[in-house]
Amino acid sequence: MTSLASSHLMLLPTLNCPARCGYCFGPHQGSPVMSPATLEATARWARTLGDDGELQITFHGGEPLLPGARFYRQALPLLRDGIAPRRVKFAVQSNLWFLTDALCEAFGEYQVDLGTSLDGPEAINDAQRGAGYFARTMERIRRARQHSLNVGVICTFTHQSVERADEIFDFFLQQGLGFSIHAAVPSLSQPDSPWTLPPDSFGDLLLYLLDRYLNHLDRIRISTLDAMCRSVTAGQGGICTFTDCIGRHLAVDPEGWITPCQRWAGMPQFRLGNVHDCPSPNDLAHSPVWRLWQERQERVVETCAGCPHWAYCRGGCPYDALSVNGGRWDPARRDPYCAAYRRFFDVVTDRALAEVFSEENLRAVAERGVDHRYGLLQKGRLLTLLRGGPHPSQVLPQARRTVAAVALAMSASAEEAVARLDCLGLVTRPEVALASVRALERSLRTPPDHLVxxxxxxxxxxxxxxxxxxxxxxxxxxxxxxxxxxxxxxxxxxxxxxxxxxxxxxxxxxxxxxxxxxxxxxxxxxxxxxxxxxxxxxxxxxxxxxxxxxxxxxxxxxxxxxxxxxxxxxxxxxxxxxxxxxxxxxxxxxxxxxxxxxxxxxxxxxxxxxxxxxxxxxxxxxxxxxxxxxxxxxxxxxxxxxxxxxxxxxxxxxxxxxxxxxxxxxxxxxxxxxxxxxxxxxxxxxxxxxxxxxxxxxxxxxxxxxxxxxxxxxxxxxxxxxSTPYCRACPWRYLCGGYCRAWRQGESIGSPPGDCSALQKQAQAKLCAALEALGVPPERWEAACNDCQPFDYHTIRVSD
Missing domain, CATH: 3.20.20.70 (Aldolase class I)
Structure with missing residues (x-):
């Protein structure tokens, strides 16, 4: 009996889509909407996929929001509860045109991740995706944000848009939108598509974006580059392109047909089975389509023999290989972007070695020892991506907020706090810094009202x-x-x-x-x-x-x-x-x-x-x-x-x-x-x-x-x-939050503790971590904040 280790299931509520993207691989019209019976059959069948780890369910299309809020109010609890006790994480990949407040409420309730497709600024995007696309999608991104829903973006680069990669990167940077990188490949219905991105251009693009990205890690996240860099040290691919994908990723179309992923939907020759028949893992593994994938994996091992990046590339994407071969299945054919990927992995490997042996990294290793979390990968922009862990776009803004909170706590005004931050070298535009500190000050004057x-x-x-x-x-x-x-x-x-x-x-x-x-x-x-x-x-x-x-x-x-x-x-x-x-x-x-x-x-x-x-x-x-x-x-x-x-x-x-x-x-x-x-x-x-x-x-x-x-x-x-007399003059109070009332020395809720030096030490460790992340040396802190309650910066350890 075969056991599947499926971690990603794509559900296609419909293959219909109102957009007319020039390079789209899928059919646009003539598709039904997934019925309640097919939803129920999908939940029953999904229970056969094993219970190892979290199952990611992505609603894809076509345009998955066309069925409306009623569909999702039925689908989300049905799938979550029907697949229990296995944990389910939901996502939607959509142009968002049909995103309503009702859908936002449902997605917030079920913690659904939202993704959309956007190819850069309006002129570039609409030239590829159709007039009006940009305005409608950006309006819905704003609606999602009003409901505290974050939106990720797929950006497809074409033969036309790749020359304007700098404008596209700057657009996403300014909008605060992280994105993933897709290359336009020929659709099976249009093998000579003018949108197709050539492999050499894709290789240039990946390296160009890597350089831009490494200089702006604190402001943006490019998930494709994160995964590709991390795979070099992990020794295995981090996205579906670079894995033995069959079985790990599966898709169900509106009529219940199961395919290896959403790109194969609508093609009967690539169907593995139907959820209404509830095929077992063994049934899927013995289907003709499954055997085609297995044969490809075996043949590509021979084709790629000797490649130093084989372990985390695995011959690339089968669909991309099919698309450039006129729709003819060739099990020995590699991904057409093989040369682009190899260039990228070669450069990452060489730069990583240079950063490992840089003076900055060697000094950090000498001071800290070979850290059990990061080993030798301690200091360097590229090394932060290779080692995994918190991303700089998460770390650095929070580190700045931490330092600003301490500066505000020891200052009589927001202006004085900004002056301290300026002495630390953390201010580039004083008016922006002052607005940010005042916003932080206002938030600290507003007690929390959420329930935990x-x-x-x-x-x-x-x-x-x-x-x-x-x-x-x-x-x-x-x-x-x-x-x-x-x-x-x-x-x-x-x-x-x-x-x-x-x-x-x-x-x-x-x-x-x-x-x-x-x-x-x-x-x-x-x-x-x-x-x-x-x-x-x-x-x-x-x-x-x-x-x-x-x-x-x-x-x-x-x-x-x-x-x-x-x-x-x-x-x-x-x-x-x-x-x-x-x-x-x-x-x-x-x-x-x-x-x-x-x-x-x-x-x-x-x-x-x-x-x-x-x-x-x-x-x-x-x-x-x-x-x-x-x-x-x-x-x-x-x-x-x-x-x-x-x-x-x-x-x-x-x-x-x-x-x-x-x-x-x-x-x-x-x-x-x-x-x-x-x-x-x-x-x-x-x-x-x-x-x-x-x-x-x-x-x-x-x-x-x-x-x-x-x-x-x-x-x-x-x-x-x-408001607590014991705390309100302490410079560490916003990092501490006050003492647990179990330690109070008296009956009143505001009675002080006998001693809170340990809590101060912990707050100081948090400040030290923030200063280290921001690259602020100890002597600069001492000069800017010499009136702060003193502590020995050099002896406080993060683990204290």
Whole structure:
């Protein structure tokens, strides 16, 4: 039996399209719209594609928005829930002409990525795609942005437009639109197309755009070049052109016909089967078309023998090879752009070696050692693309914002803050810098009003008696919320706009109606998006096969608590708990490879950076699960032996670039963004403030909506680092967000902590990472900000 490893499924709701792009490979008219029956058959068939990793579903065409919002309101939940528990990520590739507010709302709810096609400025674009195309698409891009939807762009370069590549690049740079690069190839219906981009011109284009790109990495992203550069060090292709694509990428046309990708739609000779027949992976693999692809992969190995780039090129795209061969299938024919790709990969390899041995990079390696994340690829523009990790277009703007926040915190006015930034060499246009700092200042005067997490403590019963438990849960506790109340409050939280609803305890699996709870959660999973349903568990509970299945279907994410290695975990949670948890965790991962898992650890700073943290990190890597590490708090059982105040730490935050990118500006510790709901329905701001004095109301009796809209909850918005006497003079306050109220020395919500030097140190590390990313030397910072609270720039480590 063949097992498919499909990671990308393209659905073509219709092949019709109102645009008339000169070089389009597809039919424009005469196509039906995908029926509900075909959608349902697609969901059933997609379950046969395996459950390994995330499945990307892209709605393509034709023009995929022609069926309208009603189609997507049916398709998105049907596919997401029908393919569960495998995670699904949606995208749409469209000219956007039919993008309505209703579609934007649906796409926002289901976190759909939007892509469009645009070939540069209006004159260039419309010469290739038809008069009026540019105006209609740009208008819809603006509409998408109004709904906080980002849009990526495919830019097709033709024989005519390649000579104006500089204008095209400048257009996307000015518009703040990232793009991918496509070359116009002959369509099968027009083999002598005047639009076709010759291979030598394509090679020149790739190298020209690489040079422009490397000089503007902080302002734009070209995904094609990112993937091609990264593939050199990864040793495998990063986009479909450079992979053995059959089976990895599949398409379904409006009538349910399955083809190797969307380019083959409408060509009966390249059909693999039909979703209405629900063909198995074995059926697809034995189809004549599949065998054609396998033969090509075998023959191209011979054709490309000796090429140093074979591992990450794989002979290129089969469709491109067919298109330049007059529609005749030749299994030995390489992609016609082979010479262009080889030139590009040769240049990248040579430049990468030069950057590795540059003085700047060697100095960084000598100072840091061979970093376990980046190895020898530490300093150099091209090296930032080759090594992966955060992109400069994400890192540098956030780094500038971080430095500006500190400058603003220590200044009496926005003008003074800009003067400091100018001394740091970060100002090129003073009027623009002042406008940006004033905008940041206004945002810091506006407390956050979004909702993040609703924590539903469904019971305080627990199979363990952990030494650090803030709820003091244990086997003797009996409090439990009824299943009907749990489900009602979870749904209400989603409708109110909470990003995540966390089912926690105690141990949720100790709930007296556990099976009914899990069954109800499974039915609740199609919550209004972007809300996600999470289940927190110690996973040291006996798991039956039936319980494993119920867990897999009950939540979008399962968060498992562990505390380092076996010794540290058992010391806190009881002998044998680590072994049970680990066996159950591996069982859960084996049963559902695509299940979203997270490991949540409570470790002090020494543990997080020692063997305990390494053990958590290693397990997360083994299971493909992100890790979140938080410090112990002086709450519940831990209050008897309160730990020292330490900054939050996380093994996800490793490296200057990562830290610079992830550093956020905080006005508050999180007050008014989360809610803690006890088993009896009592609501509190957080677990640090869950005493009677801070009760916000009762969600079971009043309804959660009344609590969240109430005066006590909304009054928390006024408690910020600028209103708290202890914080408002601190230059680090916007990088810190204030101390966790668990550390307050007094009963008042504004009582200061005994000592927050550790939090200051963490904020300083964030500033150091930002300055390093921006290339600001220590002495320049000291000269510009010598009135700032002093710290030793040279001894603070990003990992502190």
């Amino acid at each position: 997490n609703a924590y539903l403590h469904v019971t305080y019963a627990c199979n363990l008696t952990c030494a650090h438990c803030y709820a003091e849960a244990g086997p003797r506790r009996r409090e439990a919320m009824s299943v009907s109340d749990v489900l009602r409050l979870a749904e209400e939280a989603a409708h109110l706009g909470f990003q995540k609803v966390v089912i926690t305890g105690g141990e949720p699996l100790m709930h007296p109606q556990r099976d009914a709870l899990l069954e109800g959660m499974a039915a609740l999973r199609p919550l209004p998006r972007p809300a996600r349903l999470a289940l927190r568990t110690n996973l040291a509970y006996p798991l039956t096969p039936e319980l494993v299945v119920a867990l897999v279907h009950a939540a979008d994410q399962v968060i498992v608590s562990l505390d380092g290695d076996e010794a540290s975990h058992d010391a806190r949670r009881g002998a044998g708990t680590y072994v049970r948890m680990l066996a159950n965790l591996r069982c859960l991962r084996e049963a559902a490879p695509a299940l979203s898992l997270m490991l949540a650890a409570v470790l002090n700073a020494a543990q997080a950076q020692g063997r305990e943290g390494e053990a958590v990190h290693a397990l997360g890597k083994e299971l493909g699960a992100p890790v979140r590490i938080r410090p112990p708090l002086p709450l519940g059982r831990a209050a008897a032996h309160p730990p020292a105040l330490e900054p939050h730490t996380s093994l996800e935050e490793d490296g200057a670039e990562t830290l610079a990118q992830r550093t956020e500006i905080h006005l508050t510790c999180g007050l008014r963004m989360n809610v803690y709901i006890a088993p009896d329905g009592s609501c509190f701001p957080c677990y640090a403030l869950h005493s009677l004095a801070f009760c916000l109301g009762n969600a079971v009796k009043q309804g959660l909506k009344q609590v969240i809209e109430g005066e006590r909850f909304n009054g928390l918005r006024t408690i910020t680092v600028d």
